[in-house]
Amino acid sequence: MPEPLILVSNDDGIDSNGIYVLAMEMMKLGEVFVVAPDRQQSAVGHALTVSKPLRISKYQRIDIKNGFAINGTPADCVKLAISRILHRKPDLVVSGINHGQNTSVNMLYSGTVSAATEGMLVGIPSMAISLSSYDLNSDMSASGIYSYRIAKELLENKMPLGTFINVNIPNLEIGKIKGMRITKQSNSSWDDAYEKRIDPFGKEYYWFSGVYNTNDNNPESDDIAVTEGFVSITPVHYNLTNFDAIDKLKSIFDSD
């Protein structure tokens, strides 16, 4: 069997600490290509660049030989890497290690998750990995160890078609992490708020200042697993149809 080909991306940008730790771990498992945004792209969601040209710049950093920075989003990076940079379809797409938790509804806003989604959409085993800390200097060694362990399993075990895994790691030393837990996306939510400020010219502007509410106490949920010190592993699909609502809608719209 040829050496596995692993595509590494993220949304914090190719210079971030998280992607470096992840790439180093993936090199123990196969040939690694790092293709990532040339700058911070947090909260870009599943954006795709269609109205401006994309550029690919060669990027080198210590042991990362196959590095490419792109002036686009995480989804752009995965698509462009597979179409134009890699010499064959990769065996695994990994995205992260994100500086900040991507649980519950935050998956919708996450560029890290969108990169794994793109891998899944073209039939490649994929995972997103996030550390539960926004501190850019967080110790990522435990996250690295779990990234390796989980990626190894993904290379050896087929996931169901159309499914990728979303991993969230508590911000703890390796010895304090209690293990892994398979979870569901929790029903947490944001209480949206915007802080109003006045600029030096007397004009109003607004900053998003919402508060996140973990209002799901299910221990099988991603938020609670992380809070309790477990690595959370959620199987994710993008079948967005609410089949339970089909009959109700048929009765309302009396269609066909």
Added chain:
Amino acid sequence: MPEPLILVSNDDGIDSNGIYVLAMEMMKLGEVFVVAPDRQQSAVGHALTVSKPLRISKYQRIDIKNGFAINGTPADCVKLAISRILHRKPDLVVSGINHGQNTSVNMLYSGTVSAATEGMLVGIPSMAISLSSYDLNSDMSASGIYSYRIAKELLENKMPLGTFINVNIPNLEIGKIKGMRITKQSNSSWDDAYEKRIDPFGKEYYWFSGVYNTNDNNPESDDIAVTEGFVSITPVHYNLTNFDAIDKLKSIFDSD
């Protein structure tokens, strides 16, 4: 009962023809606020602006009195409108009419859909509406008529919690549209491709040039309904957990 309060947004920008047609129709049903991006935001997905300040500019256009343009994404517009612009929580969030179909996997990339998702996330009946034509001068009168009919039903009939509806309208005159069909998201996909070009300075750049494949022949799917001349109505949720994969993952990771 007070007059319904309706929030109208989109991703094509507040100047587009589609949002104007939609706002005019919604005014027949209640008090309308139009809060939309100040410029084209297609394919932004569910992006949220967190690293720069947002500005709200008053916008007026013929009969649209309560118009506000924001230097952000569709998701920003809905959040900021509800937090800071509207005098109370709206009874309905409508997003569109988008110039271009938002079926199947395209929902992931769609700013139009993300605005409806934001409405749903805070418990408001919501819908996204898209016309199956990228021509900015398309006749939107049939789309307007269906937007009105469907919005009226949404105001009168509660949807299941956590569900919004995604509407796609064929590019046909009203007399040629065969009716409405309740559908599921289809399994179509993109064959990704990037066209390589050389700029005047001799440097390479890339344009996304993927081809969309409608490889789902189910007449109950959104793509096929539109192709067959029906208005497609899909109930959408964001429960992304693939529960069918939980046991498999538990066996692999032997957790807890």
